[in-house]
Amino acid sequence: MIKSRHESDAVRTVDAAKIEEAVRMILSAVGEDPNREGLLDTPSRVARMYEEIFAGLHRDPRAELSARFHVEHNEVVFVRDIPFYSMCEHHLLPFFGVAHVAYLPQDNVVTGLSKLARLVDTVAKRPQVQERMTNEIADVLYEELNPRGVMVVIDGEHLCMSMRGIQKPGSRTMTLAARGRYEEDVRLREEILRMLR
Numbered sequence: 086m087i088k089s090r091h092e093s094d095a096v097r098t099v100d101a102a103k104i105e106e107a108v109r110m111i112l113s114a115v116g117e118d119p120n121r122e123g124l125l126d127t128p129s130r131v132a133r134m135y136e137e138i139f140a141g142l143h144r145d146p147r148a149e150l151s152a153r154f155h156v157e158h159n160e161v162v163f164v165r166d167i168p169f170y171s172m173c174e175h176h177l178l179p180f181f182g183v184a185h186v187a188y189l190p191q192d193n194v195v196t197g198l199s200k201l202a203r204l205v206d207t208v209a210k211r212p213q214v215q216e217r218m219t220n221e222i223a224d225v226l227y228e229e230l231n232p233r234g235v236m237v238v239i240d241g242e243h244l245c246m247s248m249r250g251i252q253k254p255g256s257r258t259m260t261l262a263a264r265g266r267y268e269e270d271v272r273l274r275e276e277i278l279r280m281l282r
């Protein structure tokens with residue numbers, strides 16, 4: 086079961102003053118003058134930005150799947166090409182791309198299509214690695230909606246591999262997580278992969 090982080094401290098929000106202080110320290114550590122005109126508002130801007138891009142730390146991904154309804158449909162529901170932006174937890178640089186989320190309903194119970202995109206968003210907006218993000222989306226959907234199967238494919242580009250280090254822009258990382266019927270049945274997985282081609 087995936088827990089929302091800080092469950093015991095639901096009101097905890099970003100400590101803007103601490104981020105501002107840290108940004109000023111980084112600027113001065115890299116040899117900049119944090120007091121020059123162009124940089125004066127940067128620490129508070131960065132604090133607001135972190136509040137936005139790490140907002141998923143303060144949301145419970147399970148709560149995103151609150152909408153449930155019955156539809157006469159027991160075949161696959163597949164939302165593909167959901168754009169996401171996340172932050173690599175090793176370098177605090179963005180990785181971004183698309184997530185594809187499929188599930189096989191149980192007893193005609195489905196969730197709202199937008200809720201799958203909300204789930205991707207909440208899990209992405211945290212310090213992450215792509216593998217864990219893929220697994221968290223699959224686990225939350227499988228545990229909360231109780232479908233017969235779930236499959237998640239993520240296709241991401243990591244700026245820590247593009248703009249620094251090994252410097253391979255355009256390289257893409259694919260990760261896959263399968264649960265239930267998708268874990269057991271290779272033909273079901275192939276059906277999803279065919280739809281992605």
Ligand SMILES: Nc1nc2c(ncn2[C@@H]2O[C@H](COP(=O)(O)OP(=O)(O)OP(=O)(O)O)[C@@H](O)[C@H]2O)c(=O)[nH]1
Nearest residue numbers: 173174175180213214215216243245246249250251
């Ligand atoms: N498995 C995985 N690795 C990631 C992800 N994002 C970044 N990394 C890798 O994390 C690794 C961290 O390796 P380190 O050797 O500790 O850090 P580094 O010296 O900056 O490594 P280089 O990126 O090779 O320069 C790198 O190989 C990154 O490519 C991710 O989502 N999943």
Ligand SMILES: [Zn+2]
Nearest residue numbers: 173175176245
């Ligand atoms: Zn990285």
